[in-house]
Amino acid sequence: MRHIIESMLLTGVIMLATLFFTLTSTIAKEPNDTNYAPVEVKNGGTVSGVIKFGGEIPALAEIEVTKDTKVCGKAKPDQSLVVDAKRRGIKNVVAYLKDIESGKKWALDEGSLKMDQKGCVFTPHILVVPTGTPFAMLNNDGILHNVHTRSEINEEINKAQPKFLKKMKLTFEKPEFVKVTCDVHNWMNAWIVAAPNPYYRVTDEQGKFELTDVPAGSYTLEIWHETLGKQIKQVEVKAGETVSLEFTLTK
Numbered sequence: 001m002r003h004i005i006e007s008m009l010l011t012g013v014i015m016l017a018t019l020f021f022t023l024t025s026t027i028a029k030e031p032n033d034t035n036y037a038p039v040e041v042k043n044g045g046t047v048s049g050v051i052k053f054g055g056e057i058p059a060l061a062e063i064e065v066t067k068d069t070k071v072c073g074k075a076k077p078d079q080s081l082v083v084d085a086k087r088r089g090i091k092n093v094v095a096y097l098k099d100i101e102s103g104k105k106w107a108l109d110e111g112s113l114k115m116d117q118k119g120c121v122f123t124p125h126i127l128v129v130p131t132g133t134p135f136a137m138l139n140n141d142g143i144l145h146n147v148h149t150r151s152e153i154n155e156e157i158n159k160a161q162p163k164f165l166k167k168m169k170l171t172f173e174k175p176e177f178v179k180v181t182c183d184v185h186n187w188m189n190a191w192i193v194a195a196p197n198p199y200y201r202v203t204d205e206q207g208k209f210e211l212t213d214v215p216a217g218s219y220t221l222e223i224w225h226e227t228l229g230k231q232i233k234q235v236e237v238k239a240g241e242t243v244s245l246e247f248t249l250t251k
């Protein structure tokens, strides 16, 4: 009798374990949920724009460095809001076509798929990468860093990157704006934008962006900033023409 109960219990445990494994592996194997279809775009249009800051431009204090000052220096700029004082343009805003289903192929090179930890600053501050495509996280600082992603849709990454590990390959399978931090140096942070299509651009120092080779049609253009939030505008793109947009973000 005891044997029978034991074997029934064991069978139950095995069945539960199998069910759990099947469920979790199904989740892990879920395909990339983007339906974007790359095609050759002939005579596309351009969406260009500028994003300006409305209101009084805040002066952000530098962040004090408390560790590894030989490599990191004594202070680091706060990159959470970078505004050009003259023209009011906001740097590091991401502008993108939200609902585009078909358009140009990604144009990728070595330089576009890497983020460096340089002088204890993630560089660039915002990196756009295609979903499902590996990119490199570099560490040429000669000290220990740590890559800790605050992802919610993608699996969280929390990996030490010692000085001998100069390059780590990372991949995000699903579209998400992922905050990256370093647990060793609390001032270090950046964003990796896992993008479902190549119509994503980060604004320059003047707050400008340009999306090229957009097939004619109407789209939703969204902008995102790490502290100022999001805004959307509808945009009508005509073949061979440029549409210009202006946005204002405020605190």
Ligand SMILES: [Cu+2]
Binding pocket: 120, 144, 145, 146, 182, 183, 184, 185, 188
């Ligand atoms: Cu670090």
